[in-house]
Amino acid sequence: xxLSDHITRVPRPFDPERGAAAxxxxxxxxxxxxxxxxxxxxxxxxxxxxxxxxxxxxPQAMDDTDAALVQVxxxxxxxxxxxxxxxxxxxxxxxxxxxxxxxxGAWSLEDVTGALTRLADMACDAALSAALAxxxxxxxxxxxxxxxxxxxxxxxxAGELNYSSDxxxxxxxxxxxxxxxxxxxxxxxxxxxxxDMCKVLSDLTPDGYVFRTDLRLRPDPSVNPVVLSAGAAxxxxxxxxxxxxRAAYIKARPCAGDIAAGDAFLEELRPxxxxxxxDFAAVQDAHDMRLAIRAHKGTGGPxxxxxxxxxxxxxxxxxxxxxxxxxxxxxxxxxxxxxxxxTVTGLKRLAxxxxxTAGTRDMLIDHYRFAxxxxxxxxxxxxxxxxxxxxxxxxxxxLAAMMATDRAALEAELRDRLSAVHAETEGFFAPDAxxxxxxxxxxxxMQSRWRxxxxxxxxxxxxxxxxxxPMLMERLGAxxxxxxxxxxxxxxxxxxxxxxxxxxxxEANPQxxxxxxxxxxxxxxxxxxxxxxxxxxxxxxxxSFFAPWPGLDALTGMAVDRLAAEDxxxxxxxxxxxxxxEWHFRVGVHHLRQLTSxxxxxxxxxxxxxxxxxxxxxxxxxxxxxxxxxxxxxxxVVLGMGSLGAGHLTPQSDLDxxxxxxxxxxxxxxxxxxxxxxxxxxxxxQAMITAVTTQTAQGRLYEADMRxxxxxxxxPVATSWPSFQRYQREDAWLWEHLALVRATVVxxxxxxAGDIAAFRExxxxxPRDKGEVLAELAQMRARIASAKQPAxxxxxxxxxxRLQDIELLAQTGAVLMGELRSGVSAGLDACVAxxxxxxxxxxxxxxTHALLWxxxxxxxxxxxxAVDMDDLGAGGQDVLLRAVGCDVRDVAEHRLADVTARxxxxxxxxxxxxx
Numbered sequence: 001x002x003l004s005d006h007i008t009r010v011p012r013p014f015d016p017e018r019g020a021a022a023x024x025x026x027x028x029x030x031x032x033x034x035x036x037x038x039x040x041x042x043x044x045x046x047x048x049x050x051x052x053x054x055x056x057x058x059p060q061a062m063d064d065t066d067a068a069l070v071q072v073x074x075x076x077x078x079x080x081x082x083x084x085x086x087x088x089x090x091x092x093x094x095x096x097x098x099x100x101x102x103x104x105g106a107w108s109l110e111d112v113t114g115a116l117t118r119l120a121d122m123a124c125d126a127a128l129s130a131a132l133a134x135x136x137x138x139x140x141x142x143x144x145x146x147x148x149x150x151x152x153x154x155x156x157x158a159g160e161l162n163y164s165s166d167x168x169x170x171x172x173x174x175x176x177x178x179x180x181x182x183x184x185x186x187x188x189x190x191x192x193x194x195x196d197m198c199k200v201l202s203d204l205t206p207d208g209y210v211f212r213t214d215l216r217l218r219p220d221p222s223v224n225p226v227v228l229s230a231g232a233a234x235x236x237x238x239x240x241x242x243x244x245x246r247a248a249y250i251k252a253r254p255c256a257g258d259i260a261a262g263d264a265f266l267e268e269l270r271p272x273x274x275x276x277x278x279d280f281a282a283v284q285d286a287h288d289m290r291l292a293i294r295a296h297k298g299t300g301g302p303x304x305x306x307x308x309x310x311x312x313x314x315x316x317x318x319x320x321x322x323x324x325x326x327x328x329x330x331x332x333x334x335x336x337x338x339x340x341x342x343t344v345t346g347l348k349r350l351a352x353x354x355x356x357t358a359g360t361r362d363m364l365i366d367h368y369r370f371a372x373x374x375x376x377x378x379x380x381x382x383x384x385x386x387x388x389x390x391x392x393x394x395x396x397x398x399l400a401a402m403m404a405t406d407r408a409a410l411e412a413e414l415r416d417r418l419s420a421v422h423a424e425t426e427g428f429f430a431p432d433a434x435x436x437x438x439x440x441x442x443x444x445x446m447q448s449r450w451r452x453x454x455x456x457x458x459x460x461x462x463x464x465x466x467x468x469x470p471m472l473m474e475r476l477g478a479x480x481x482x483x484x485x486x487x488x489x490x491x492x493x494x495x496x497x498x499x500x501x502x503x504x505x506x507e508a509n510p511q512x513x514x515x516x517x518x519x520x521x522x523x524x525x526x527x528x529x530x531x532x533x534x535x536x537x538x539x540x541x542x543x544s545f546f547a548p549w550p551g552l553d554a555l556t557g558m559a560v561d562r563l564a565a566e567d568x569x570x571x572x573x574x575x576x577x578x579x580x581x582e583w584h585f586r587v588g589v590h591h592l593r594q595l596t597s598x599x600x601x602x603x604x605x606x607x608x609x610x611x612x613x614x615x616x617x618x619x620x621x622x623x624x625x626x627x628x629x630x631x632x633x634x635x636x637v638v639l640g641m642g643s644l645g646a647g648h649l650t651p652q653s654d655l656d657x658x659x660x661x662x663x664x665x666x667x668x669x670x671x672x673x674x675x676x677x678x679x680x681x682x683x684x685x686q687a688m689i690t691a692v693t694t695q696t697a698q699g700r701l702y703e704a705d706m707r708x709x710x711x712x713x714x715x716p717v718a719t720s721w722p723s724f725q726r727y728q729r730e731d732a733w734l735w736e737h738l739a740l741v742r743a744t745v746v747x748x749x750x751x752x753a754g755d756i757a758a759f760r761e762x763x764x765x766x767p768r769d770k771g772e773v774l775a776e777l778a779q780m781r782a783r784i785a786s787a788k789q790p791a792x793x794x795x796x797x798x799x800x801x802r803l804q805d806i807e808l809l810a811q812t813g814a815v816l817m818g819e820l821r822s823g824v825s826a827g828l829d830a831c832v833a834x835x836x837x838x839x840x841x842x843x844x845x846x847x848t849h850a851l852l853w854x855x856x857x858x859x860x861x862x863x864x865x866a867v868d869m870d871d872l873g874a875g876g877q878d879v880l881l882r883a884v885g886c887d888v889r890d891v892a893e894h895r896l897a898d899v900t901a902r903x904x905x906x907x908x909x910x911x912x913x914x915x
Contacts, residue, residue: 002064003065003100003104006106007036009103009104010035010036010039010103010104011039011043012400013039018041022038022048023037026051026055026058026059029059029062036103036104039401040103043380044099044402047095054092061093061097062100065097075125080130080134085207087126087210089207094116098115098116098163109369109372109373110159113159116162116163117155120152120161120211121255123201124197125150125256125257127200127256128150129256130197131196135190135192140192141189146177146186147175148193149172149258150169150194151171151252151253152168152169152251152254153217155168155251159341160342162375164379165385166212166213166385167213167214168216168217171194171226171228172227173190173230174261174265175230175231175232183229187225217248219233219236219240220236230261230268233265234268243329249266249269249272250339253266274339303315303419303422305396305411306390306392308414308418309387311387312387315418315420316371317368320367320368320371321343323364324347325346328346331353335353337349337352343368344365344369347361347364347368348361364424370413374414377403381398446490450465453493453494453496454498455496455497461503464504465503468503472506485520485521491528495528497532525651525863526585533699540589546590556614558579563575563616569619569623573698573701574696575698577696577699577700583608587601587604587608591861598858599850599854602649602853605649606646606649609649609702610640616691619691620687621635624684627672628674630670632666632670633661633664633677634664635661635752636659636662636748637661637745637752637753637756638748639657639658639659639746640746641658641743642656642705643656644657644744645746650861651861655703656704656705658708658743659681660718660721661681661720661752662720662752663720678716681718682717682718692704710724710728710732725759734777735776739811741822742811742822743756745757764815764818768815770816770836774812774836777812778912780808781808781911784804785799793896794859794866795867796855797852800904802852803852803856805904806848807824807849809845810825810845810849813827813836813837816831816834817830817834824846828846837910841910844902844903845906851884855880855896858880858883861879862876
């Protein structure tokens with residue numbers, strides 16, 4: 001790039017004579033470039049000195065700035081003595097090039113800060129390499145890679161170094177590469193090497209310095225040496241790391257030494273920096289940090305331009321950085337796209353993900369770039385590490401000249417911009433919301449009891465709750481039955497194991513309180529679920545909570561991606577549970593708020609279960625294969641039976657599963673510890689059941705039931721494909737063939753799944769004696785009736801003429817007619833075709849089934865036990881009455897009694913008539 005071709009502005013010379021004298025030293029330059037040099041040297045004594053020192057190099061550099069920059073940033077020879085002058089010359093030339101290109105408008109902010117950062121990277125790596133080589137030469141270190149690495153923090157890590165910036169570094173080494181007996185000596189030599197590196201960079205010589213270095217961001221700098229082991233640093237952050245350190249590591253980047261070891265360390269630290277759940281507690285932590293900085297630096301006063309700190313003062317650079325980093329900390333654990341280092345990209349990503357508006361993004365980016373330009377020009381004047389606006393008239397006039405404007409216009413723009421930034425960021429960290437007026441009475445006994453609940457026992461949890469309590473009371477008071485809603489909230493709060501994150505979430509997102517009040521006042525079961533899994537509220541503000549249902553294929557892809565993001569098997573089990581809980585909660589909320597029908601909700605619960613199993617099965621196999629080898633033969637499939645196979649589940653459903661495997665001719669697996677094929681798949685199935693049912697830190701994924709496998713509890717937990725075929729052809733009972741009506745492969749290799757589907761079709765289309773089939777159905781109904789009676793009229797599943805009864809008849813019709821579709825409607829149509837039902841009766845049973853399913857899924861949403869209308873609040877009763885399509889309880893119960901009695905009569909007549 002030829003600099004003179006890209007000039008867009010020229011600084012006004014504050015001292016024209018000195019500027020002209022500097023320009024005369026530089027031969028063969030264009031008029032435009034001469035004007036830039038005059039203006040630059042006439043404003044900045046520091047840059048005037050650089051022009052004088054580099055006058056003969058400057059024309060060549062201006063003619064091809066890209067090539068000049070590449071040449072300057074080429075690492076010099078790795079010799080400690082030769083490095084000092086070489087690096088200082090490189091610093092001088094990059095500073096001059098960046099200064100002229102910045103003032104001329106030829107480089108963007110990112111070009112300027114990028115060049116300065118590249119210089120810092122090169123200088124650090126060259127100095128460290130030379131220092132380590134010196135320790136090797138002295139016999140203090142082995143002549144191998146010792147695993148030392150340097151992390152660039154702050155602006156250097158983000159590629160945002162300012163013009164006269166110091167550099168924040170953390171120096172670590174991988175102690176696992178060395179014998180423990182050598183640890184102390186290795187660390188001592190590494191400490192000496194880092195000290196030598198810092199001297200090369202920061203010693204003031206006749207040639208100046210390269211960068212001032214600051215190593216105080218390391219863990220506990222008052223007691224720890226300048227180089228720590230990576231393991232010691234990890235233990236510190238895991239046990240004592242604070243929010244400001246998490247924020248600092250957003251920008252962390254390996255810049256020197258063993259880059260791979262640095263990347264591995266940052267990956268190990270990822271869970272510390274990026275929390276799994278939305279971390280709104282970070283807002284208060286960041287606000288506290290802001291206040292502490294203001295108090296320590298004395299920058300908390302009003303915006304008065306003389307001496308105002310452009311970095312730490314109100315409306316300054318740090319406020320924009322805190323605003324950006326805090327939102328990244330809130331959501332970056334869930335969304336890896338937000339894990340970017342630099343501020344401008346961070347704001348852009350936040351806007352893409354709807355965490356800030358496009359207007360806020362554009363405004364803050366514009367103000368940030370302007371503030372950095374001002375900061376650079378303040379520092380360019382004398383190469384001083386300062387961020388304060390001039391305190392004198394002369395200083396402001398000089399700054400205005402460097403900004404190519406006049407003083408009055410600059411001061412007006414500064415006031416406007418600083419005020420706008422402060423208003424935006426202060427509104428985020430410390431909103432001045434009006435205190436809501438509680439509208440529901442809270443008796444002293446209840447209030448006293450709340451303070452003893454686990455969620456409020458910590459001082460921080462109690463303080464957060466004190467701030468949101470008036471808002472909670474206001475929302476509870478607006479409920480249809482305030483005292484009932486208050487009592488339900490009391491139950492929710494009592495079951496909440498911890499409160500800091502949730503209360504911070506409510507404070508930052510008051511709309512969630514409305515959802516909470518809606519849930520606790522309507523659905524005790526969902527409220528209990530929420531108290532035990534409060535992290536699912538993250539999904540509500542994640543941007544797509546109220547988007548259309550994605551469907552099974554997309555959902556499975558999401559589950560696979562979620563598991564793939566975790567390296568550790570135990571972490572994968574936690575991840576699938578957390579993911580499934582969020583979607584499970586979403587289905588419940590959508591159903592509760594009538595955004596989906598009962599039929600849609602049942603299918604969505606089924607989609608979620610199928611996606612979870614489909615994603616988890618390969619992970620379980622991969623973990624099992626580490627010890628016993630890959631699955632022998634053609635592998636195994638997981639069959640979903642019962643409601644899972646039929647594609648409709650309730651919120652409380654367990655999963656009926658069967659594992660079928662095809663060993664082909666293999667007799668055992670091939671692995672470190674080979675197993676006979678039968679043992680292999682039996683233990684693999686047990687591992688899968690454990691993966692689904694075991695309690696982890698994230699709870700249980702599902703309850704699983706394997707009793708529908710051949711021979712029930714007496715048979716092997718996994719069935720070979722030949723045995724499965726033989727059993728179904730020769731030994732299966734009618735009820736087992738009825739179960740096949742709803743059998744669906746939910747995970748496993750497609751070839752075997754296709755064979756099982758074809759075999760199911762064969763079994764379904766076998767000729768049947770209608771009289772014998774219906775006689776067996778009559779016996780099955782009698783056994784069911786003697787084993788369990790309906791709990792009440794609201795028990796939609798068990799009892800004559802209810803869900804289970806209708807579904808059995810529908811499956812019977814499917815078996816009689818070879819109907820391959822598993823739905824109840826298809827089965828009832830088959831009953832008509834078989835002469836078991838007439839059209840009118842089939843229609844009544846289909847309508848009754850739809851009504852009862854609506855009641856069933858609603859009741860399971862409201863309660864984990866058999867529903868008792870007398871124990872439900874008004875909100876829960878309304879949900880059940882709405883399911884029946886009635887406004888009055890007596891009318892609803894009469895309707896249920898009538899339709900189920902008629903359905904039972906139809907089934908009795910169908911079974912009896914056909915005998």
